[in-house]
Amino acid sequence: MKNRKIVPHPYLKERLLAEGMEALKGKRYKEAYTYFVQLEQLQWHDDDVQMALVVCLFEMGQIEEAKERCEQLLERGSGDWAVYISMLVHLQQYDEVVAVIHNIQRKGIDCTPFLPLLQFSEKMIRSQYEQQAKQYEIIFESEQWSKQLRILHQLHSPIVLRIVPIFARYLCDETKHPIVKTTMLHILKKEQVTEPITVKKFAQTMTVVPAELDEQKQNDWIEQVLDIVEQKWAKQNPTMYEWGKQIWLRYMFVMYPFLPTESVQQWANALYTYIEQCETGQTISTSPLVSKLYKQKNYGSLLKVYDCMV
Incomplete structure (x- = not known):
């Protein structure tokens, strides 16, 4: 058929x-x-x-x-x-409601019927931000460092600008975690925050304007030390060089926005000593700079959390 x-x-x-x-x-x-x-x-x-x-x-x-x-x-x-x-x-996509209504307004469409929904959505957004800010305040007052990092990596621009005071209190508290502080500063710089903020780390104090932070200065310091280390290890022991590089990058990340006060050569020597002692199993600090490098090992677990998020 x-x-x-x-x-x-x-x-x-x-x-x-x-x-x-x-x-x-x-x-x-x-x-x-x-x-x-x-x-x-x-x-x-x-x-x-x-x-x-x-x-x-x-x-x-x-x-x-x-x-x-x-x-x-x-x-x-x-x-x-x-x-x-x-x-x-x-x-409950209130941000999108506001964006859509503003968009059709720009197209010349009469939005009078939508104004009550626009006002309602803006009110709900403010309420949501206020609730989030209260939750964040509780978390950042605690010692839940890993949770704090996770929150920071999930923040969106509008809420960041609303919780700058929370960041400011955290950054000027000597007892708070330096890695969380570094992350906060990077976020504030990205959002171009122009409010002066006091930062305290490792008994040092600095007042900065996040939008004006010059990260190139730190990058230059990193490169100058690594250039010296590279001359000694890059060819004869590439593994040692990569290890030293990671140690130095992490140390400078923890210290941000503070720069070392010693010379580039002194820090390169300290890095040599630290790596050699770790390789041989020694734990005797022969200089204050080597001691500082040993201390950054205390932040290893949280640095791993940070590395997984970036």
């Missing part, structure tokens, strides 16, 4: 559309959904049908799929901004 193409009833699409719309009006969303899906399968490419599917999915609780379909319609110049914004509110 030859395969024959099955031709649908000439009025099938019209019937499915009528029954789907009737079910939609009656708020029988699952039933309406089945009709509209059948129309979609029959290649009925109609924006009204697609919008009806969006409404059905939304009412059935399948919000993410409804949102994706609505976005596709809006990209084609169809769709319904009111429905889309309502879905964003339902998903």
